[in-house]
Amino acid sequence: MKQTLNITMQRSLSATDFTNSPTLSRLSTRPLQLLLAALLLTLAFLASLAFGQLSIPLSRVITAFTHYDGSNTDHLIITTTRLARALTALTVGAALAVSGALMQALTRNPMASPSIFGVNAGALFAIVLTMTVFSISSLQNLIWVALIGAAVAGGMVYGLGSLGRDGLTPVKIVLAGAAISALFVSFTQGLLVVNQDGLDSILFWLGGSVSGRDLSLLQPLIPYGLAALVLSQLLSPHINVLLSGDEIAKSLGQRTGWLKLAMGVLIVLLAGSAVAIAGNIAFVGLIVPHMARAWVGADYRWLLPMCALLGAALLLLADLVARFLIMPQEIPIGVMTALLGTPFFIYLARRGLQNA
Amino acid sequence: MPKFYTVRHAALSLQLNLKTLSVLALLLPCVLACVLLALSAGSQWLSPLTVLNELVADGRYAFVLETLRLPRIVMAFMVGAALAVSGLMLQSLIRNPLASPDIIGITGGASAAAVFFLSFLAGSLSVYWLPVAAIIGALLTALIIYGLAWQGGVSPVRLVLIGIGLAAGMNAITTLMIVLSPIATSMTAYVWLTGSVYGTNWQDVSRLLPWLLVLLPWAMSLARSIDAQALGDATAINLGIALQRDRLLVLFISVGLAGAAVAFAGAVSFVGLIAPHIARLLVDRRFASLAPVSALIGGTLVVLADTLGRTVFLPLDMPAGVFVAAVGAPFFIYLLYRHQQ
Numbered sequence: 001m002k003q004t005l006n007i008t009m010q011r012s013l014s015a016t017d018f019t020n021s022p023t024l025s026r027l028s029t030r031p032l033q034l035l036l037a038a039l040l041l042t043l044a045f046l047a048s049l050a051f052g053q054l055s056i057p058l059s060r061v062i063t064a065f066t067h068y069d070g071s072n073t074d075h076l077i078i079t080t081t082r083l084a085r086a087l088t089a090l091t092v093g094a095a096l097a098v099s100g101a102l103m104q105a106l107t108r109n110p111m112a113s114p115s116i117f118g119v120n121a122g123a124l125f126a127i128v129l130t131m132t133v134f135s136i137s138s139l140q141n142l143i144w145v146a147l148i149g150a151a152v153a154g155g156m157v158y159g160l161g162s163l164g165r166d167g168l169t170p171v172k173i174v175l176a177g178a179a180i181s182a183l184f185v186s187f188t189q190g191l192l193v194v195n196q197d198g199l200d201s202i203l204f205w206l207g208g209s210v211s212g213r214d215l216s217l218l219q220p221l222i223p224y225g226l227a228a229l230v231l232s233q234l235l236s237p238h239i240n241v242l243l244s245g246d247e248i249a250k251s252l253g254q255r256t257g258w259l260k261l262a263m264g265v266l267i268v269l270l271a272g273s274a275v276a277i278a279g280n281i282a283f284v285g286l287i288v289p290h291m292a293r294a295w296v297g298a299d300y301r302w303l304l305p306m307c308a309l310l311g312a313a314l315l316l317l318a319d320l321v322a323r324f325l326i327m328p329q330e331i332p333i334g335v336m337t338a339l340l341g342t343p344f345f346i347y348l349a350r351r352g353l354q355n356a
Numbered sequence: 357m358p359k360f361y362t363v364r365h366a367a368l369s370l371q372l373n374l375k376t377l378s379v380l381a382l383l384l385p386c387v388l389a390c391v392l393l394a395l396s397a398g399s400q401w402l403s404p405l406t407v408l409n410e411l412v413a414d415g416r417y418a419f420v421l422e423t424l425r426l427p428r429i430v431m432a433f434m435v436g437a438a439l440a441v442s443g444l445m446l447q448s449l450i451r452n453p454l455a456s457p458d459i460i461g462i463t464g465g466a467s468a469a470a471v472f473f474l475s476f477l478a479g480s481l482s483v484y485w486l487p488v489a490a491i492i493g494a495l496l497t498a499l500i501i502y503g504l505a506w507q508g509g510v511s512p513v514r515l516v517l518i519g520i521g522l523a524a525g526m527n528a529i530t531t532l533m534i535v536l537s538p539i540a541t542s543m544t545a546y547v548w549l550t551g552s553v554y555g556t557n558w559q560d561v562s563r564l565l566p567w568l569l570v571l572l573p574w575a576m577s578l579a580r581s582i583d584a585q586a587l588g589d590a591t592a593i594n595l596g597i598a599l600q601r602d603r604l605l606v607l608f609i610s611v612g613l614a615g616a617a618v619a620f621a622g623a624v625s626f627v628g629l630i631a632p633h634i635a636r637l638l639v640d641r642r643f644a645s646l647a648p649v650s651a652l653i654g655g656t657l658v659v660l661a662d663t664l665g666r667t668v669f670l671p672l673d674m675p676a677g678v679f680v681a682a683v684g685a686p687f688f689i690y691l692l693y694r695h696q697q
Contacts, residue, residue: 190678
């Protein structure tokens with residue numbers, strides 16, 4: 001049973017559907033689809049600037065950038081809180097989605113994503129540990145801590161999941177991820193009990209949030225994020241080859257070990273910094289690659305940019321909905337994405353076996 | 357001398373192994389020693405001899421021992437035993453050594469229901485209903501998992517994947533409720549989530565006990581079927597096992613045990629995962645051998661974790677769940693590694 005599941009999952013990810021029959025129509029519509037996704041992202045971005053506790057007409061949103069007036073409260077709201085929030089959601093969404101897509105390729109498992117892999121929980125634990133034990137709370141330092149946590153947890157899950165003769169099966173990875181997540185979550189809870197004053201800030205990390213982040217904090221991260229995105233784009237043709245199987249890739253002269261290592265580093269970089277900025281936001285890395293795959297196919301050269309655009313748009317929209325659903329309070333965005341993602345994960349689990 | 361003693365009476369049918377019996381005979385004194393140690397330790401250290409004296413004839417420390425420490429220890433033991441057997445049953449059911457009630461979402465469902473109770477109903481209903489809420493949550497979650505995993509029969513792989521997905525959803529709901537509820541309530545709920553037997557009294561013990569008295573023997577009566585299920589679906593059916601019916605029963609008992617334990621002590625994780633593994637190192641793979649050994653080990657584990665929790669960080673009372681995870685996780689990784697050699 002495990003074997004068949006594994007094979008089906010590999011098939012659904014395999015490169016066949018673009019190497020064998022890249023129909024002409026599909027090739028020519030891909031740039032158009034990217035454009036559409038970019039349009040969607042722009043709309044989501046503008047909506048995120050305009051709507052909230054206080055709705056601001058779109059014309060005023062635009063004048064806030066073109067003719068900024070420091071005495072206009074609307075302009076102030078947009079350029080301070082709303083812009084920072086929208087940019088955070090955009091960056092985090094894109095980073096999570098791309099790292100999810102890379103993870104799915106690396107493990108050949110359509111259920112892989114940062115939250116399932118325990119990367120979120122690892123980064124979270126590292127952050128909470130440094131905040132409570134060493135009282136460090138500057139974001140610049142926390143990012144590095146989060147990256148270490150993410151790398152440790154991800155490495156543990158990868159190692160645990162690949163123990164045994166049958167190698168990395170989806171079920172083993174998912175179980176190992178759940179076990180490691182449970183471990184880090186329970187450590188995090190223990191720290192909280194020791195330091196009860198920290199509940200508010202820990203709930204921030206636990207529930208995930210893109211609000212309350214200053215632009216100046218986000219700025220130093222953007223070059224890293226962009227570099228990681230560009231690098232993964234450069235790797236994408238090689239990822240396509242890797243997807244046809246380790247042995248084929250090796251016989252075609254690919255150094256699969258190095259490629260996998262590079263992918264691992266990129267995953268940790270993207271997912272870890274996303275957690276450091278916005279806390280525990282689950283399932284974006286799972287859903288978005290599947291949506292993108294349905295749209296542009298499994299060719300990673302197109303899939304990765306699509307993931308970045310759709311991931312950013314999805315998180316912006318989720319954030320927007322989270323503001324309105326239970327006014328005047330806000331639903332933590334991580335909760336929003338988890339509630340969206342759970343049905344999707346279950347759908348994947350059911351479909352994976354039906355095809356077998 | 358026979359190697360096995362076969363117990364057969366009406367529906368009950370199980371084999372007891374001589375080695376298992378000797379392991380049990382060796383384990384029991386160890387368990388009692390741990391309990392004695394747990395009774396001695398605390399904010400005030402009493403020597404084990406004093407403890408024994410006090411237990412026989414009430415003295416100065418009777419209140420500390422019999423009202424504060426003993427119920428807590430008994431509760432910790434029962435919770436650990438229930439979770440261990442629950443985990444063992446799930447591992448046999450899913451045929452995967454990584455399964456346990458906390459991982460496939462059953463504990464998560466119980467927690468969500470309990471936090472819902474603490475946040476929204478605690479004002480209008482007495483806190484005595486909390487266990488009921490948790491058990492209902494666990495059962496509902498298990499039913500949802502089972503229903504979603506059903507495609508003309510339930511396959512173990514689908515069950516576990518859907519369980520993990522649902523666990524994430526349940527955690528999100530729990531987080532949401534904690535965020536929305538006032539800060540005092542959310543702190544209570546949060547500590548409870550980590551798993552703690554803080555402030556247990558004899559009444560709690562007497563309310564958990566009936567669950568174990570019904571569910572544990574029931575589990576034992578399924579021993580033969582559980583062993584057959586481990587051989588694979590086709591073989592089990594050939595052996596005359598009503599596969600889907602028994603699978604549902606095993607799931608139901610396992611959920612009942614986990615739900616009852618979570619109801620009284622919160623979400624203690626990892627016991628259900630590691631206790632069966634330790635038991636497998638000690639005795640053979642029959643359910644009838646594994647279940648009692650797992651129960652003893654699981655119980656002792658939680659008792660020790662709780663003893664550490666209330667002594668190491670004095671005056672703070674750390675939830676036992678944190679220590680179980682701290683000890684359990686590395687040990688679990690070691691076991692997995694060993695298992696593959």
